[in-house]
Amino acid sequence: xxxxxxxxxxxxxxxxxxxxxxxxxxxxxxxxxxxxxxxxxxxxxxxxxxxxxxxxxxxxxxxxxxxxxxxxxxxxxxxxxxxxxxxxxxxxxxxxxxxxxxxxxxxxxxxxxxxxxxxxxxxxxxxxxxxxxx
Amino acid sequence: xxxxxxxxxxxxxxxxxxxxxxxxxxxxxxxxxxxxxxxxxxxxxxxxxxxxxxxxxxxxxxxxxxxxxxxxxxxxxxxxxxxxxxxxxxxxxxxxxxxxxxxxxxxxxxxxxxxxxxxxxxxxxxxxxxxxxx
Numbered sequence: 001x002x003x004x005x006x007x008x009x010x011x012x013x014x015x016x017x018x019x020x021x022x023x024x025x026x027x028x029x030x031x032x033x034x035x036x037x038x039x040x041x042x043x044x045x046x047x048x049x050x051x052x053x054x055x056x057x058x059x060x061x062x063x064x065x066x067x068x069x070x071x072x073x074x075x076x077x078x079x080x081x082x083x084x085x086x087x088x089x090x091x092x093x094x095x096x097x098x099x100x101x102x103x104x105x106x107x108x109x110x111x112x113x114x115x116x117x118x119x120x121x122x123x124x125x126x127x128x129x130x131x132x133x134x
Numbered sequence: 135x136x137x138x139x140x141x142x143x144x145x146x147x148x149x150x151x152x153x154x155x156x157x158x159x160x161x162x163x164x165x166x167x168x169x170x171x172x173x174x175x176x177x178x179x180x181x182x183x184x185x186x187x188x189x190x191x192x193x194x195x196x197x198x199x200x201x202x203x204x205x206x207x208x209x210x211x212x213x214x215x216x217x218x219x220x221x222x223x224x225x226x227x228x229x230x231x232x233x234x235x236x237x238x239x240x241x242x243x244x245x246x247x248x249x250x251x252x253x254x255x256x257x258x259x260x261x262x263x264x265x266x267x268x
Binding site for chain 2: 041110
């Protein structure tokens with residue numbers, strides 16, 4: 001598996017954990033400190049404990065969001081990688097930054113930010129499965 | 135200078151280039167590809183040419199934004215670093231992710247995202263100079 005595909009795999013695991021409301025998976029996906037998470041509209045969360053606590057609260061909520069990742073693009077920077085993607089959330093579209101760090105051959109998330117975008121996806125009106133890694 | 139301070143310095147140079155509408159400085163601040171930029175509300179820009187073209191258009195505009203960086207926090211990941219900070223823009227507050235990569239002992243920006251936040255700064259009502267690096 002190429003490094004780019006390995007990062008895409010880690011990125012898909014993140015959205016799968018959200019879809020499955022899988023708190024233990026989310027714990028594995030996030031790396032060790034220093035980590036941070038900027039949920040849309042929230043104040044910045046810095047530190048693994050606060051970040052994972054936020055995800056546990058989000059995923060255990062009855063109204064946990066249904067998010068589909070669209071058009072992920074990987075930007076490799078050695079042992080770090082930035083993924084830029086869109087998040088389709090029940091008709092709304094966000095744009096997201098996911099940062100991963102490679103440790104012991106495994107890519108783990110160290111940063112996430114999502115926020116509004118005016119972008120329109122070409123296939124937004126006909127949602128299907130997320131695109132496969134190239 | 136510690137690596138953390140070196141990253142804060144690069145982060146401050148980014149906001150200084152915006153304040154001074156300094157396009158050549160912005161060209162120096164951004165690193166080589168792969169780079170990406172998620173301006174608030176825009177579609178994702180991927181690639182140095184598109185990113186720098188966007189900054190040239192923003193900075194050459196008469197209504198170029200006046201942005202003050204607040205509460206920057208550095209998260210070091212080897213040769214990469216994530217800065218989480220708030221951007222105070224004429225009464226509005228955004229939260230931002232700035233990613234830097236170290237190349238030949240110099241930290242250069244490779245990613246930027248800014249988006250809305252409900253956070254309130256303790257000193258938001260009494261703006262002063264940006265806090266100094268710790």
